[in-house]
Amino acid sequence: MFLGKRVFGTSTAILLAVAIAMFAWSSMAAAESEESGVELQNYFSNAQITVAGNALVNITAPFEGDATAPNNAVKVGETCAMIYVFDTSQAMEECCGCPVTADGLLTLSITNNLADFPVGDAAAGINSLTDGSIRILASEPVTDLAYFGDSIPPWVNCDLSRSVCCDPAGSYNGFVRNVLDPYNELTAWGQHIQDTQMTETEFEVAPADLSDFSGLPVACAGLTSVGSGAGACTCPIETPTSGVIAKSK
Amino acid sequence: MFRSGVVKAALAGLASVGLFFFAINAALAAANSTAVDPFAVNYFNNANTVGPDDTLRIVDPDEYDAAPDACANIYVFDPTEEMEACCACPITPAGRLDFSVNHQLTNNLLSGGVIHSGTIKVVKTNLNLAGLTCYFNPAQCTGATVCDPTNGSNGGNNFVFGGPNHVFTSAAGSSLLSFLTHDLNKFATGGTNVAEAVFQSYGPGIVPNPNTLGFPDGDATVLENYCGFIQLTGRDHGLRGTCTCPTEGPGDL
Secondary structure (H helix, E strand, C coil): CHHHHHHHHHHHHHHHHHHHHHHHHHHHHHHHHCCCECEEEEEECCCCCCCCCCCEEEEEECCCCCCCCCCHHHHCCCEEEEEEEEECCCCEEEEEEEEECECCEEEEEHHHHHCCCCCCCHHHCCCCCCCEEEEEEEECCECCHHHHCCCCCCCEEEECCCCEEECCCCEECCEECCCCCECCCEEEEEEEEECCEEEEEECEECCCCCCHHHHHHHHHHHHHHHCCCCCECCCCCCCCCCCCCCCCC | CHHHHHHHHHHHHHHHHHHHHHHHHHHHHHHCHHHHCCEEEEEECCCCCCCCCCEEEEECCCCCCCCCCEEEEEEEECCCCCEEEEEEEEECCCCEEEEEHHHHHCCCCCCCCCCCCEEEEEEEEECECCCCCCCCCHHHHCCCCECCCCCCECCCCCCCECCCCCCCCECCCCCCEEEEEEECCCCCCCCCCEEEEECEECCCCCCCCHHHCCCCCCHHHHHHHHHHHHHHHHHCCCCCCECCCCCCECCCC
16 A cells, blocks of 8 residues: 555656646747747858958847836836857857837848857957857846046947946846846847848847846956957947938937 | 555656646747737848838738728837837738838938938837827827827926827737838848848737836836927927828838
8 A cells, every 4th residue: 555655756746847848838828929028149150251241230129118118218218138149059159238218210231230250269369250140138127337537438328418337247236146137028029141142040048047138247247348349249339310300209 | 655655646647747748838828928028129220221122011010801900000210219109000810911010111201311220119009089189290289090190298207198089009919010021231242132020029028128117108208208298399300300101001102
């Protein structure tokens, strides 16, 4: 009888484990089905190769801001798109943080903004970063700009009109934590150079993994500290629409 | 002992099968989550350039001839997040609306300028009540099917909406299926290169946006308020800030 109970207990444990695994899988599937998220992934191909032009990454912050908030950055839903660029052997090559407001559009060239100065080739003076992957974390901006002193590092980009910056290495409001806080979700699209043509896919929402919000900033901090200028991707400066009527959101 | 073990094993098996199907259902429901989120977003590049015009196509996937008409509310933003135009177009179940980005969505901006890139949001709502007073663009409120992208906003950018005319609920049932072609030709050395992307559900219809929890209709309230503001501002400048609704069907681009 004892043996029977023990066998049954083992079977039940196995079945329960399977059930729990299936439940966990369903939760992961739920996370993956979201089309905007706090962690996005895509790949890039044939950067630096000009035959088919220049592939772009487009990023927007779809969540509206808190229109009643006293803080102007919160009011417009300002969010940091923390961008981490990897080569095909999973080595982080560049990172940067780009501010984007609700409904704004960040358009980045993979060749000229994201894969233009990889840390791996910096010493050799070449750029062999043609293929790899891109991860984007959605994080809260830094509001204490005094932390950066007189010079803002090249991997940090700011919206000075609203006094916020985006540090992908995770310095937050004066504290070097190397940890980021997930914030308003982002949506992004990536273009891919396929031989002589381009295709495009949406960034996939990665399964929720908060460890990336510490692991990636740590890697970015290490990368930029040894890069001597290399390893910092760049954010484009958005050009406001020219016109005669003032707008205010 | 044996019988008891068999029964327990059977029960455990059933429980596992139940959990399995629960997991499958959860996964399917999640995979289908876009079908119930009325909010969707996409971007455009290279509008109003020598490249090909981009086309926005919206399909209402509701059951043919069974559900009421709905409104496709369209909000167009420049790259710096300023709303430049808005409109709302009636759409019937199984109906389709085709828009030219150059000639119907970005040709009458509030600023009076020209934009080459930006974002577009499509929000599905129920129809407004017939008889709604549209403060800024009466054409939006004529006919039996009324779609007002401001939802009766007074245009003050103060989240004040019309009283008895204000009726809004996120449309029940499926979201709209929206597609936008993308002109990828900006840096190409020759030829054209057009891709197409489905609008992305961004979730406030499923998981509310914490930034807009204080508003009765969440993100929709904010969008309607901004739309009212730009339509009020544009009213004295030839109704700037309004985009143009097509009639259903692909023939009028």
